Amino acid sequence: MSLSTEERGIIIRLASLSLSLSVLESGLPHVIPFLRLGLGNIALLWGLGRLPGALFILLCALRWLLSAFMAGTLLSPYGLAGLAGSAASCLAMLLFHRLAGKRLSYYSLSPLGSMASGAAQLLVSSLVLSTSVMGLLPLMLTFNLASGLVTGIIAAKAEAHLVLDAGDASTEEGGRWTGLALLHIPLIIITALADKPWVLLLLFLAALMSCHLAGRRIRPGLYAVSFISVVLFNLLSPSGRIIASFITEGALMDGIRKGLVLLSLTALSQSFAASGLRAGGLPGQVLTAYGRLNAALFQEEGSFKERLRRLMSGQGQDKGGGDRPVRTMPRVLVLTVAALIALIA
Amino acid sequence: MQVAGVFVCHHLLAQAHQQVVIIDDMGKPSHLDIIILILLAMLLVPLWASLDVGGGSMVSIHADGGQWLYPLDQDRTVEVEGPLGVTTIQIEDGSARIISSPCPTRSCMRMEASMSPESLVCLPNRVSVSITGGPEDVDVIVY
Numbered sequence: 001m002s003l004s005t006e007e008r009g010i011i012i013r014l015a016s017l018s019l020s021l022s023v024l025e026s027g028l029p030h031v032i033p034f035l036r037l038g039l040g041n042i043a044l045l046w047g048l049g050r051l052p053g054a055l056f057i058l059l060c061a062l063r064w065l066l067s068a069f070m071a072g073t074l075l076s077p078y079g080l081a082g083l084a085g086s087a088a089s090c091l092a093m094l095l096f097h098r099l100a101g102k103r104l105s106y107y108s109l110s111p112l113g114s115m116a117s118g119a120a121q122l123l124v125s126s127l128v129l130s131t132s133v134m135g136l137l138p139l140m141l142t143f144n145l146a147s148g149l150v151t152g153i154i155a156a157k158a159e160a161h162l163v164l165d166a167g168d169a170s171t172e173e174g175g176r177w178t179g180l181a182l183l184h185i186p187l188i189i190i191t192a193l194a195d196k197p198w199v200l201l202l203l204f205l206a207a208l209m210s211c212h213l214a215g216r217r218i219r220p221g222l223y224a225v226s227f228i229s230v231v232l233f234n235l236l237s238p239s240g241r242i243i244a245s246f247i248t249e250g251a252l253m254d255g256i257r258k259g260l261v262l263l264s265l266t267a268l269s270q271s272f273a274a275s276g277l278r279a280g281g282l283p284g285q286v287l288t289a290y291g292r293l294n295a296a297l298f299q300e301e302g303s304f305k306e307r308l309r310r311l312m313s314g315q316g317q318d319k320g321g322g323d324r325p326v327r328t329m330p331r332v333l334v335l336t337v338a339a340l341i342a343l344i345a
Numbered sequence: 346m347q348v349a350g351v352f353v354c355h356h357l358l359a360q361a362h363q364q365v366v367i368i369d370d371m372g373k374p375s376h377l378d379i380i381i382l383i384l385l386a387m388l389l390v391p392l393w394a395s396l397d398v399g400g401g402s403m404v405s406i407h408a409d410g411g412q413w414l415y416p417l418d419q420d421r422t423v424e425v426e427g428p429l430g431v432t433t434i435q436i437e438d439g440s441a442r443i444i445s446s447p448c449p450t451r452s453c454m455r456m457e458a459s460m461s462p463e464s465l466v467c468l469p470n471r472v473s474v475s476i477t478g479g480p481e482d483v484d485v486i487v488y
Contacts, residue, residue, distance in 0.1 A: 049371050100377060107374040108381040115385060138392040145385055156372035238403065239419070242412040250415075 003055070010050055011282070013164055013314060015062045016289035018043035020297060020311060022067055035140065037147045038114055040067070041089065045106050045113075045155045046162060048097050060090035062286055072216070072273035075188055076265040081124040088120035089113035110152030111145050118144040129258060132236040163313040180328050181275035183335055184268055190342050191264045197253075199342045200260035206338030207267035210331045214274035226262055231255035271331070289314075402461060404441045406434060407473045417441070417459075417476060427470030434465075434474055441474050443467060 003011070022040035040063065047059045064086040068074040073082065093113040096104055118140040126133040191203050211218055231252070240250025296310035402417040408425040415421060415436060422444070423434045430447030440459035446467050453467035464475035 045371075096381075102371060103375050103377045104381065105371045105374050105378050108378040108385075109371075111382065111385055135396065138389060138396050141392060142389050145382075145389065149382070156374075159372050237416065238414045239416060240413060242414055248414050 014043045014047045015286045018063045019290045020293040042155045072270035076269035077128045081121045084124040085117035085121040089117035092116035106152040106155040111148030114144040114148030130233040161312040184272040204264040209334045210271040213327045216274040227259040230259040429470045432472045
C-alpha cells in the first residue's frame with residue numbers, strides 16, 4: 001500500500017486531531033465507565049469522504065493503536081474491547097458510506113458507528129468479564145445513539161473550520177525495543193493463565209511497583225472502579241452457597257479472580273507503556289503532530305475558542321522531548337521475581 | 346373520484362421521486378439519514394423489551410448448613426451435608442435430580458425438577474431442592 005504525500009498528510013492530520021479530541025473529552029466528567037461521548041470519532045468521520053476505504057481503515061487502526069498505547073491499555077482487556085469497538089465502528093461507517101454514497105450524512109453515519117462500537121465492546125467485555133454485562137446493551141445502545149447524533153452534529157457544523165494542510169510533520173524517530181518492554185509479554189501470558197488469587201495479587205502489586213518506579217501516575221480510582229464493577233457483574237449471575245442476601249460464594253470468588261486478572265493486566269499494560277518504546281514511521285509522525293496539537297490546546301495562551309481554532313487549523317509549537325525509561329534495572333528485577341514466583345506456584 | 350385518486354397517486358410518486366436527492370455535502374442531513382435514525386431508534390424497542398430482569402431459572406438448595414444457589418442451565422454436581430450424611434444433587438440438561446442420598450427409602454431419588462415451582466425433598470436428611478425464577482406462565486400444577 002503506497003501513500004501519496006497528500007493522503008499521508010490527511011491521515012497524520014486526522015489521526016492526531018482525533019487523539020487530541022479524545023484528550024479534550026477525557027477532561028469532561030465520566031458518569032459511567034462504559035459510556036463515552038466519542039469526540040475522537042469526529043475526526044474519523046471527516047476521513048470518510050476524503051480517503052479510499054483501505055486508508056480509512058488505516059486511519060482508524062492508527063488511532064486505536066496510539067490511543068491504547070498512550071492510555072496504557074494496549075495489552076489489557078480494555079485494549080481488546082477498544083479494538084473490537086474501533087473495528088466495528090470503522091467497518092460500519094465505511095460499509096454504510098460505501099453503500100449509500102453521499103446520500104448518508106454524518107447525522108446517521110456517526111450514530112451507526114457509535115452503536116456498532118458499543119455493541120462490539122459489550123460483546124468482548126461479556127466474554128472477558130461476565131455474561132451479565134450484556135444486560136447493559138439496551139442502555140449502551142440508547143446512549144450511543146444519542147451521543148453519536150451529538151458528535152455527528154458537531155462534525156457537520158465544525159467541518160467548515162477544518163484546515164487539513166497543517167505544514168510538514170516529517171520528524172521521524174527511530175523505533176527502539178527494549179528488553180524491559182519485551183519482559184511484559186511473558187508476564188501477561190502468566191497473568192492470563194494464573195488462577196490463584198494470591199498469585200494474581202502478587203503480579204498486580206509487582207506491576208504497580210514497576211509503574212511507580214517508572215514515575216507513571218497510578219490512578220487508584222481506575223483500579224477500584226474496575227475491580228468493584230467486575231465483582232458486582234459476577235454477583236448478578238449467582239452460583240454457590242449464599243453468604244448474604246444476593247452474594248453467593250462461587251460468584252464472589254469468580255468475580256474476585258476475574259477482577260484481579262483485569263487489575264494485573266491493566267497495571268502490566270500501564271507498566272509496558274512506560275517502558276520507553278518510541279514509535280517510528282507513520283505512528284511516530286502522528287504522535288509528533290498530536291504533541292503539537294496538545295500544546296496548542298493546553299500550553300499556549302488564549303481563550304477556549306482560540307484554542308479550539310488552533311486545534312482545527314493544526315497550529316501549535318512542538319514542545320519536543322519524551323519520557324525516557326528510568327530505573328530500568330529495579331523494574332526488571334521486580335517483574336522477573338513476580339513472574340518466577342507465579343510460575344512456581 | 347377516480348380522477349382524484351389518480352391525482353393523489355401521481356402526487357405521491359412525484360414526492361417519492363424527489364426524496365432521492367444526492368447531496369454533495371456530508372454535513373447536511375438527507376431523508377435517508379432520517380430513515381436510518383428512525384430504524385436505529387426502532388431497533389432499541391425490542392432490545393429494552395427483551396431485557397431479562399429476573400434472569401433464568403435457578404436451582405435453590407436448602408440444607409442444614411445453609412442455602413446454595415446455582416443456574417439451572419449449567420451442568421454440575423453439588424454435595425450437601427445433612428444429619429444422616431451427604432446428599433448429592435446433579436444439575437444436568439436443565440433439570441435437577443438427587444443422585445445419591447443416605448436416607449433409608451431413597452424416594453427423593455425418583456423425581457426430577459426442571460421448572461418453577463417444582464421441588465425435590467429429602468425429609469430424613471433435611472435437604473430440599475427447588476427451582477426458582479424463569480418462566481411463570483403455569484396456571485395450576487396437579488400431583
